[in-house]
Amino acid sequence: MRKPIHSADPLLRLQASITARDDQLLDWLYDHGVLTTDQIATALFPSLDFTQRRLRRLTLLRAVDRFRPNRAYGGSYPYHYVLDQLGYDHVHAQRGLGRPRRDQARRRKHSLTRRPDLPHLLGGNQVFTDLAAHARTHPDTELTRWQPASTYHEPGTLYRKGGDPQIITAGATGFPRPDGAGVWTEHGRSVPFFLEYDTSGEHLRVLIDKIAKYERLYVMSTWAWPVLFHLPSARREANLHHRLAGIDLRAVIATTTAELRTALDVSPADQVWQLAAHGGRHRLIDLPYTDTDHDDEFSTHTAPDQDGRAA
Known part of the structure; x- marks a missing residue:
């Protein structure tokens, strides 16, 4: 029965x-x-x-x-x-x-x-859900991958063949621990990225220290993703860029603000990302990166420029 x-x-x-x-x-x-x-x-x-x-x-x-x-x-x-x-x-x-x-x-x-930094977790998640919302209403776009912060908590996860073995052995404190990572795709092109979500609860020097860790990873590894700093205000963004002025950064650091996105009513996929030491704003899909593993997996990269980075 x-x-x-x-x-x-x-x-x-x-x-x-x-x-x-x-x-x-x-x-x-x-x-x-x-x-x-x-x-x-x-x-x-x-x-x-x-x-x-x-x-x-x-x-x-x-x-x-x-x-x-x-x-x-x-x-x-x-x-x-x-x-x-x-x-x-x-x-x-x-x-x-x-x-x-x-x-x-x-x-x-x-x-x-009971998590004291729950607003920080939700804020970082908001960036990714905003990308997913953009993809839901824009054909030929996709949040192809969304990885949590825990994916990169161990330095061994940042190591690629050909990189400096110290990435594995030096311990986690000297390397970045992003708030998340993803892959964004538009019309057959994709870009991988790290996210750092800032609530302005930390002193600006903490952000500078984070950038120094990404710079260290850049020097010691064979790949580099753009690092997106999502900041609360234009003032915070201007202060960060002022502190970075004159530093010869090789890591790709891009910033935007909640103020800007709210005022323009735009998503993180839009032309809101300002590269350190460069003027103007860029779309997420146009940010440069270096990663042959990503290119092999997604087969959506464009031809590299003279520096070996995707155009």
Whole structure:
């Protein structure tokens, strides 16, 4: 006799109900921890109402869970979504990782709700969800890859064949730990990049120290990606460029600001990136990089210029 639907295995019930868009969301929450309702809506869905209905369904299926932090001066923030335990079960099954810990969702949610730098994490995630939103409404563009900060926490992950072995042996403190990394594609071209998301909570010299680490990586390695510094204000950006003036940087450092993007209502894909020691603004896809591994994988690079960098 056929079992009634309510007695079916919860994971099978979830997998029977899930869509490709749900799969993308669960993958993002697994890799990047937390996203708000608005971030999910702009990146994946046609409307906020549609998003809220789908998130309610995924919550009932125990694929996702949510929390709502309180504001310091009253009220609360929008819902923040994380994976529930069945969401972990689903992602692990899809990735062939074996069963997760039975309390994995509870432990992760507990960590995120008490994370002091949660606004920083959400801000970095916002840059990537803005790129995904741009791709959703612009044909022939794609956020081809989005990697979390943890991908590059160990210096060995920054090593490529032909580079200085000290990248592996020198320890993590002398090398950058980006807030995320990605690959952006437009019309058959792609560019890899690192992201540094700044809330202005740190002294400017901390940003200079980060840039020095990227410069060190440039000198010791065989590849170089543009490093995107997303800053809160024009004043912060001007001060950073002033501090960098006169330094012969070889690493590709590009900056933009939340103020500029808000005023122009543009995405990180647009012409908002200012290269250190250069005037004008550039589109993300036009930023230079050096990486033969990337070119071999994506086969979307343009011809290199005289310095060996993609044009």
